[in-house]
Amino acid sequence: xxxxxxxxxxxxxxxxxxxxxxxxKAIEESTGVDIPTIFEFEGEEGFRDREQKMLQQLTQLExxxxxxxxxxxxxxxxxxxxxxxxxxxxxxxxxxRILERTRRDTQRPLLKADNPRERIEGLFRQREPLYLSCxxxxxxxxxxxxxxxxSKILEKYKSxxx
Numbered sequence: 001x002x003x004x005x006x007x008x009x010x011x012x013x014x015x016x017x018x019x020x021x022x023x024x025k026a027i028e029e030s031t032g033v034d035i036p037t038i039f040e041f042e043g044e045e046g047f048r049d050r051e052q053k054m055l056q057q058l059t060q061l062e063x064x065x066x067x068x069x070x071x072x073x074x075x076x077x078x079x080x081x082x083x084x085x086x087x088x089x090x091x092x093x094x095x096x097r098i099l100e101r102t103r104r105d106t107q108r109p110l111l112k113a114d115n116p117r118e119r120i121e122g123l124f125r126q127r128e129p130l131y132l133s134c135x136x137x138x139x140x141x142x143x144x145x146x147x148x149x150x151s152k153i154l155e156k157y158k159s160x161x162x
Contacts, residue, residue, distance in 0.1 A: 002101035003091040004141040004149070009067035011150045016065065023068045027054050035069075044071075052078055059085040070123070073130040083134055087157050090135035091149070095120050097142035136160065 006022055013020035027050050028034050038047045051072055058066055059081045066086065072078050082088050093101075098120055132138070137156045139149050 002098040003070075003093040004146060005067035005070075005091055008091060008141065008146050008149050008153075009065050011146055012153055013065035015150055015154055018063045018065060019061075020065045021058055021061070021067070023051065023054050023058060023066065023072065026058065027051060030054065048075060055081055070127065073127055073134065079130065079134050087160065088134045088136050089153055090131040090138045091141045092131075092138055093140070093142040095124060 009022065010020050024035055027038070027047075031038065031050070035047065038050065042050075048071065051069060052075055055068065055072060055078050058064070068078075068082070072082075095117065099117055103116075137153060139152050141149055144152075
């Protein structure tokens with residue numbers, strides 16, 4: 001959340017001349033409602049079910065760049081799908097930078113908390129080990145410009161996929 005998945009994903013897809021998909025946007029398009037509405041009516045578990053089904057569809061596509069929601073990694077099946085079907089990049093970002101980038105965003109259900117910093121820190125503790133377990137590459141997006149991040153990803157991706 002706030003690490004730059006969409007921005008970097010779009011730039012990366014453009015550099016590779018392949019389509020870009022955002023799993024959250026694909027869920028919104030398939031349901032006709034936004035993510036906060038899904039959370040409101042189905043709860044987080046209902047959203048995660050939809051997210052997993054969408055990931056199953058999207059990981060079957062070849063030659064794409066895919067940005068997933070930050071919580072996609074929570075389910076073991078999702079981690080398996082990502083590792084088996086793609087080159088996984090963990091866009092690492094500090095809690096401070098995430099707070100800066102998301103402070104005015106009202107469309108993030110998991111940040112609707114009395115203490116957003118505490119909430120982000122809790123999500124980070126829960127998710128980071130899972131991100132690390134799946135990542136083929138880790139890039140810190142809190143300190144690097146998006147162009148530099150894309151260059152680092154391309155360099156590593158090309159060295160692995162010769």
